[in-house]
Structure formats: structure tokens, C-alpha cells
Amino acid sequence: MKQISVKFCGFRTKDDVKTAVSHAVSAIGFILVPDRKRTISLLQLTSMIPLIPKQIEKVGVFQNPTLEEVNNAASLGLSMVQLHGQETPAFCQQIKKNKQIPIIKVFSEKEIQKIPLYEGYIDVVLLDHSAGGTGTTIDWSCIPVAKQLTERLQLPLWIAGGLNESNIENLIRDYEIDGIDLSSGIETNGKKDTQKMNKIIERMKQHDKIEQ
Template sequence: MKFCGFKTIEEVEFASTLPIQAIGFILVPNRKRTVSLEQLAYLLPIIPDSIWRVGVFQNPSLEEVGNAVSLGLSMVQLHGQESPAFCKQVKESWQIPIIKVFSETQLQEIPSYKDVMDIVLLDHASGGKGELIDWSYIPQAKRVTESLHLPLWIAGGLNESNIDNLYSNYELDGVDLSSGIESNGRKDNQKMIKLVERMKKHDKVEW
């Protein structure tokens, strides 16, 4: 489970106490959850080594990725039209795992990234706007990722009210939430707790 879109010390401190796999930061310019490199520099040290520190990029330059990785990221998430060659450059330059994002209509592209990514994340094409993906594509995506021996994570409009339905109907390796753990545009501690409790029910976390 990855919680994403953090901006404040208080939010990161609380999320770091939860049994989640990853905490993400938006490094795409001009988004409502975007953080600067200066903010990233004081937020990353709060997170224990047991939790992945993920930087989320969209069509970045290698320099932009490197500047953020140097601050202490432990994983890179690429959310744009980054090519397999670019992903390979990132992976080899910094020896860092990569989450590559695909929409439902891009499933045929996944195999070409096999050797340059570590996690496949299926998200809505709008990306970051809290819109649900079409879940009917999940079985096809799962067949593809299983054939490549890669984990499949799901994002897009997930929250406390639909996570049970998702896990009751599909076999997944992880989920990524941002708007689903917010109230009035801020991270909501109680929503984060409830999501972890839901995941515990499905034996996805230990708490």
C-alpha cells in the first residue's frame, strides 16, 4: 500500500507510523500536491527506512530525477510517456527501483518495459484527479504482469468505501491512494487508519 501526495511534516510523521509500504511525493510541476525540492529535503528524513520514499514524476529530464534522488528517494514513479530507454537510464544511473504507470488503454505497452521497471501501476489516464479506472481491465492487466513476474498495483479513485469491493473481486499486489485519504484537500489521519484497517481485513498489512 502506498499513500501519496504528502506536503507537510505533520502528515508525513503520522503516515510513517502506519504499516504501509510507501509514501509518495508529487514532483510534477503545478499540481495541487506538488512539493519543491526544498520541501522534499526536509520531509524525506522523517520516513523510516522500512517505508519506500517515492518521487512521482511526469516526463521529467534525467537531471530533474537526479536532483530529487540525491535527496534520499528510494523509488521513482514515472507517470508520463517515458520510454523504456529513459526508464533504463534512470534505473541504471541511480540503481533505483521504478514504478511505471499505465492506463487501461496502454496494457499492450507493458511488456516492452519488462526489464526496466519493478512495479506496474494501473491508473486512470487523467492521473492524480481521483478518477476510478475501469476495473474490468484488471484481469487482463493481471495476466500480463503475472507473465512478466511483476507486481500489479491499482490507483485511481480508491477510498474506504470501495477498497473492500476491489480486493474481494481481484487479486492485487498493492494499491496507491491520495485523494481517498483526504478531507478538504488535506491528509486525514482517520481515513488513513480506516484504510489500513480495511487492508488488514484482507491480510494485506500486519498491525
């Protein structure tokens, strides 16, 4: 069985990025949505991107951006773009045409039936709350429906929303998913927590051993 992708998101300091890199996570995300508690500037992004090796995806998270905003950030070394708003299939197509960069598109539980509209324009489906970064779980009962659609479209299905060391085992045991995405689940008092990152990675390593 293939390994489940692990994305840690919402990084704001070089030290936290270095910690995530040491665990060889699949992807590291940076919030480029204005006025969020984990938002960073393009200058900060420029200082952290070089710390991440080529094999780890560097993801810029946007919400209803302009094409220019995506292009400017992507030119700094992002390897993936995550769209967390009401971006249309046509907008995703424009990004592909301009930058040819892989796209993670976020869908809430109420938007799952829209997934097929994005066929050919996105590369990963991520289920999360429409707001994102809330620290609350989504309704996992919607996962099987989403999985049917993503399998038909041959797209990976990632899950976010309130994931932490205490519930990821149940998630990956009960549902056939391709990736997990954590932000608040690897934080304590709003700051990245090395111990929590360690525990998540250790749990995923144990899962991979069992599945081999």
C-alpha cells in the first residue's frame, strides 16, 4: 500500500521549518491569505523556501487570490498551490496555463459534488472547512462519497480539519485516504510544537510499517 502523504501547514519561523524538514514530511505549507493568524509575507516566504529540500513540496495557501498574486508567490520557489476559496475551474486552468504548477483544491463537506467540475485542472482534492485553520474536525461521514469521486478522477484525497495525534489513527484506519494536513494539530498556544510534530510522524511511521 502506498504511503500516506503528510502536510504540515501554517509555518512562520525558520526554526519550525527546519524541524518539519528533519522529519521528512511530504509537504510544508505557508499561509499567504491576508490577515490570518498564520499569515506570512512574501519576504518571509523567500527566507524559508531555501530551507526545504527538493523532495518536500513547498505549498502556498491562497483564498480567492488574483492570478498575479499566485504568479508572484509561485515565482519565489513554491512547488504547489493550495486554493482555499471559491476559485473556479477556469481560474485553476489559468494557473496551469501560466505556471504549470500542481494545484491542491479545497472543498468543504457541502461542496463535494463540485469536485468533477475541476477534472483536468487540479491535482489533489483536500477536504476541509471552508474557513480553514479552525481546529475543528469535518464530518468524516462525507469521506466515502468524496473518495468515490476522486478515484474516478484519479486524484489523491487529502483530509484536514482538526486532525491531531489522538484522532489520525482512527481516520486512516477507517477511511482510505491519501494524505493528511495539519496546522493547529501540531501547535500549542498558537505556536508550532516539536513534540506534537514528532508524535504525528511516529504514528504515521507505525501505520506504514503495519500496512507493508
